[in-house]
Amino acid sequence: MKGRGFVPTQFIYTFVVGACVKQGNLEEALSLKDELVASGRPLSLVLATSLMKGYCDQGDLDNALDLYTSVLKQGILPNVVTYSVLIDGCCRNGNVGKAFELYCQMKQTRVSPNVFKVNTIINGFLKKNKWKEALVVFDGAVSFGVVNVFTYNILMHWLFNADKVKEACCDLWDQMEERNRRLVVSNHQLQCG
Structure with missing residues (x-):
């Protein structure tokens, strides 16, 4: 794009990074993110969340969570989509404890959990035969009316x-x-x- 004199906007970068992640091409998505940051533009929450999803899809929770921490340090507040991506990724990759921690952070930052996240965490705990933990999430969700x-x-x-x-x-x-x-x-x- 740049070779033809076209300078991509933040929106274009975000769109293309998301497309790369959906195609499973995390390497290209990360290259585009580096190009964006090198041009002096900030990393948006939407772009960062796409990359977190890419990491989670490849089973790389460490890098997904590192990026989440980096976003927080930049003062960017996660939204329900960010938390959803990470909670799903943690549960799919067997780290239900971290998913529950993120769920708690989500509630503390007043991002409303939805029934899909509640069900994901409950199901994750039950797959690990952790009935008591699943019940804690369930009871909390009942009190919030999210079941x-x-x-x-x-x-x-x-x-x-x-x-x-x-x-x-x-x-x-x-x-x-x-x-x-x-x-x-x-x-x-x-x-x-």
């Missing part, structure tokens, strides 16, 4: 698979009934009677 029928389905499914039918039927089912939630998966209803 849906899928949240309950995730918990019910795990409880039945863990042979905890009593907890599923007596505790969680009753709670769902109180909140007028209905399970999508009908065989849970059959097992609870």
Whole structure:
């Protein structure tokens, strides 16, 4: 682009970096980021978040989290998309503890967690058989009003698979009934009677 006298804008860099990340070409995305920074322009949150996603997609949580820390040091406040990328990346790469830490930071900075992030973290904890931790997230999400029928389905499914039918039927089912939630998966209803 520059060879033809065209100087890309911040928007163009951000768009192309995002496209490179989507294609799995993190190396080119990082090269473009370096070019942008070398031209004296600041790194935007959107561009940084795209790079974090690229790192997470390649299983490189360390660099994703280093970039997150760098963004914070520059005084750039993460948004729900940034947190979502990192929480998903941490859970996909087996670091649910870090995902929960980011979830807590998200709430502390008054970025509202959505039901998808809550479900991701709960599911991540349950995959590691950490019921108590999943329940802490669930209870907090209930108090914020950020649960849906899928949240309950995730918990019910795990409880039945863990042979905890009593907890599923007596505790969680009753709670769902109180909140007028209905399970999508009908065989849970059959097992609870």
